[in-house]
Amino acid sequence: MKRVESVPYTRSQVSEIAQIQTGKNRLATWLAFEAGVKPSEIASLRPPECRTIEIRKATESQLFLGREDVVIYSVDNGQGEARHIAVSAQLHQKLEKARLGCPKRVEEDDWSYLCGYNIGYGHAWVQSFTECSDSALRYSHGTQGLRHAYIVERFFELLMHGVGHDERVGIVGLETGLGPESVKKYLMTRAESRSRSVA
Template sequence: MLFRSEERSPSPDAVSRALPEKFSGREGVHYTVKGKGGLVREVVLPAALSERLEERRFETPQRVTDRGVHYGQHYNINGGQKWANSFSQAATRALGWSAGAHGVRHSYAQERMSELQNSGLNRAHALEVVSQEMGHFRPEITETYLR
């Protein structure tokens, strides 16, 4: 579930481990998301995307069930498998191909690594920053996104 950062804070562990370079050079609006393991982490959306998202905000959360999990949905957007399918269909229409929704994570990791290294960070430090931005806090996992 996606929340504005003033509505839900990141998990204390995510905050205490955050490097100062996390999201450096990235302007936008801060939100939080809860991962599979329960960690609430911060994400940054570009302002234009945040504006479009907020236009789709429900006045009161809607009860939704996705793959047997019940939760309150704050925005009138697809999530889970529905979102992944919509993304793939839209990419195929627009580009003629799709690497799927998970492909966006690969693209982000690759672009962000280049950005951080070009700003002067060494590879190991950049890898640590990107792993935190992606929410897994383990650089070895981030390596798989760089292939």
């Protein structure tokens, strides 16, 4: 199994990057860090009442276990598969201030969404993030480093709540839209990074 070529950002690093971004790109950065969403998925963000998602797996009752004072939203992966995500109450307030009165159609590559928020997404946000990371930190792990950070943090949070390894992989997979093997690749990268730092 090949590991994922990325490194997770810390919250303090994300804060440094976000400080020099524009408002809508800053929102997207915090959304990706707090919820592990992909660049294209950000454009599909919806409040929970706007999208019905069928609960099909027992582990879905444990989604966001360990996270308190959160608000549930949903995103679409571009293939008609939607999932719930959780954001902090603070980010929720900022998102709702950026909510559009009338959603607008946005398109990029092979996907098209009705975007309901004035928020960064897709290639433009990815470029903004990379440039601001280079400026603030003198390096960039790309937006994948935000998704990576979410996976690592959630895996630890679930461990602290006594959830077994395989269940943790399943829960994090549901929260990020990833399959079990993809989640494990991210975790392998984190484990290898720790080994190198100890050595």
